[in-house]
Amino acid sequence: MDDLATAAALPDAEDIRAYLAAQSGKTLLRFLTCGSVDDGKSTLIGRLLYDTKLIFEDQLAALESDSRKHGTVGTDIDFALLVDGLEAEREQGITIDVAYRFFATDKRKFIVADTPGHEQYTRNMATGASTADLAIVLVDARAGVLRQTRRHSIIAAMLGIRNIVLAVNKIDLVDYAEDVFEQIVEDYRGFAADLGFQSIVPIPMSARFGDNVTGRSDRMPWYKGPVLLSHLETVEVERDAAARPLRFPVQYVSRPNLDFRGFAGTVAAGRVAAGDEVVVAKSGKRSRVARIVTQDGDLEEAVEGQAVTLVLEDEIEVSRGNMLVAPDARPHVADQFAANVVWFDEHAMIPGRSYILRTEVDQTSATVSELKYRVNVNNFAHEAAKSLELNEVGVCNLSLQAPIAFDRFADDRTTGGFILIDRLTNATVGAGMILHPLRRAENIHWQALDVDKGSRAALKHQKPVVLWFTGLSGSGKSTIANLLEKKLHVAGRHTYLLDGDNVRHGLNRDLGFTEEDRVENIRRVAEVARLMADAGLMVFVSFISPFRAERRMARDLMGEGEFVEIFVDTPFEECARRDPKGLYARALKGEIKNFTGVDSPYEPPEAAEVHLETLNRTPEEMVEAIEAWLREQGYC
Structure with missing residues (x-):
């Protein structure tokens, strides 16, 4: 009988199909919670899940147990623990990682990102905001609008979010005071007036007790606006990616046999149908789509979000890192552009330093050619700056080693965004949103020369x-x-020596010895050395060049096998004893600032081609060692 009862309780196939059809017809809203530390972001999401009956009984039992062990609200259920899944988060009562949760109501489906409030985890907030349509900015009613509230709002605006819910949380702790709520709303609207938000909907609430979260609170009769859930169910957002021009980043060239050559990827925007004309973004070559191939068979059409393989009618070159696009609405192709940049790393972003720039489509070396200004997160003012520190936001010009295809971020968040990666640690150090290509890039083209480096x-x-x-x-x-x-000159070789001190009398006379100036110093010298190598010379560069990143940048500028790093390895104590220019004595007394080895670091090479340990060796012996290495490698 039990088996019969169980079988009778199960839904039949028709019910399942009807349920799935109903779900597929619902719109999807992606949103995130953000704001300062301990404003109640995780608690709010937990309350939403609880009130919408989306917590299973076993989850609720575990939540009650965890609340007794890790909770911060006495004997009550701590809803924050539903999304603060990391042990470190539960122990500290904070959110570290981005937690994503799916839930649905009768009217809509939702994906919510719970992002951390601590400044050191700002990168995680940017990650959550990068795909969101709406941001719930939480503010503790006792504290008001804080620095991190402003920073998260600016990042949300930069990342294309146009709809804001200003959730004035913990209103119960200020006795549900209307004047406190109104003052916070006034402060926030004044700050956000220039951020370009389409809508800012303020809601007073208590996530802990559920006031104005899913149902209207009788403790605040003065509030006449929507409750949070009803607003989320009805807010209109612009997400019609299928109406935008086709953007198909090529992620993989599929060539299983001689009879098939397809280009695999996910449609980033727009739609594509068999027979449509497409253009290769970088080369401008045209073709038509012969087939749209999937594992389940060919399609007549593919739209934004679908992963497919396109087969073209013509044999044209389309490699990974390129895009197939609509012929009448092509993306920009340039090697210089302006962008908003959010900096994530403890080491400052310095103009002239080389990073790896990675987009949805492509990857190349890049440098920040100019930091135009830093954005003050307190008042949105544009401030002059030489670098961006951890969590700071600025507008920069970037110069790339090779052209890439891209859109303005305002036009396409997928093809208009990028990240910056440290060349040595492979850590993500920044995120950027492209504003526009630089006009100078459109006016400058490589001039073909008949006499090349080989002939010289x-x-x-x-x-x-x-x-x-x-x-x-x-x-x-x-x-x-x-x-x-x-x-080598006596031996008939054509050479030139670039010495650090000598160059500072002319080319680099305007540079000091700050970290920013040292980076620019090496960038300029590396460019000069590259031109001299292009002239066919053997170039000797004698510079402290203390940072690995800049030496790596110089190496990347040169052709294969044209850069030889020679580490003249002399201990600090011996250099200070020699002190040929009297600089160590002055630096150790504090008379010279930013002196390498004293109050500015030196990063020794990790894999120099030639490593010279100088103690107990004469300069002549070391020159002989270099000559021997050069002969072995065929340089002389």
């Missing part, structure tokens, strides 16, 4: 190379480089 080098009967000498001040770099150039 052949005339000199030598192989171009940049020998990059790095080490502490007083290590002997210039002495060794000068002696080596002398010997």
Whole structure:
């Protein structure tokens, strides 16, 4: 009988189909909760899930148990624990990672991102905001609008979010006071007036007790606006990606046999049908879509969000990192653009330093050519700055090693966004939203030259190379480089020596010794060395060049095998003892600031081609060692 009762309770196939059809017809809203620390973001999401009856009995039992162990609200259920899943989060009572939750009501489906409030986890907030249509900005009614409230609002605006719910939470702790609520709303609207939000809906609430979350509170008769859930169910957002021009980033070229060549990816925007004309974004070559292939068979049409493989009628080159696009609405293709940048790393963003830029489509080396201004998160003012520190926001010009295809972020959040990656640690250090290509990039083109580097080098009967000498001040770099150039010059080689001190008398005379100036110093010298190598010369560069990132940038500028790093390894104590220019003595007394090895770091090479340990060796012996290495490698 029990089996019969169970079977009778199960829904039949028709009920399941009807349920799935009803779900598929609902719209989807992606939103996030953000704001300052301990404003109640996780508690609010937990309350939403609880009040909408989306917590199973076993989850509720576990939540009650966890509340007794980790809870922060006495004997009550701590709804924050539903989404604060990491042990560290539960122990500290904070959100660290981004927690995503799906839930649905009779009117709509939702994906909510619970993002951390701590400044050190701002990158996680940006991650959650990157796909959201709406942001719930929580404010503790006792504290009002704080610095992190402003920062998160600015980032939300930069990431294309146009609908805001200003959730004035913990209103119960100020006795449900209307004047407190109105003052916070006034403060926030004044701050956000220039952020471009389409709607700001303020709601007084208590996430802990459920006031104005899913039902109207009788404790605030003065409030006449919507409750949170009803607003989320009815708010209109602009998400018609299928109406935008086609953007199909090529993620993989499928060539299982000689008879098939397809381009796999996910439709980022727009739609594509068999027979449609498409254009390769970078080359401008045209073709038509012959087939739209999926694992379940061919399709007549694919729309935004679908992963498919496109087969073209013509054999044209389309590699990973390119895009197939609509012929009448092409993206920009440029190697310079302006962008909003949010900085995530403890090491400051410095103009001139090389990073890896990665988009949805492509990847290339990039430098911040200019920091135009920093955005003050308190009043949205534009401030002059030489660098961006952790969690700061700024507008920058970026220069790329190779052109990429992109849209303005305002037009397409998928193809208009990027991240910056540290070349050495592979850590994500920043996120950017492209504003527009730089006009200078459209006016500058490579001029084809008949005499190239190979012909110049052949005339000199030598192989171009940049020998990059790095080490502490007083290590002997210039002495060794000068002696080596002398010997190779006598041997008939065409050479040039770029010395750190000498270059600062002319090309770099406007630069000091701050970290920002050191980065620019190396960038300029690396560009000059590249031009000299292009002329077919053997170039000797003798610079402290203390940072690995800049030496890596210099290496990437050169051709294959043209950059040779020579580490002149002399201990700090020996350099200070030699002190040929009297600089160590002054630096140790505090008379010189930002001196490498004293109050500015030196990052030794990790895999230099030539490593010279100088103690108990003469400069002549080290020159002989370099010459031997150069002969073995075919440079002379």
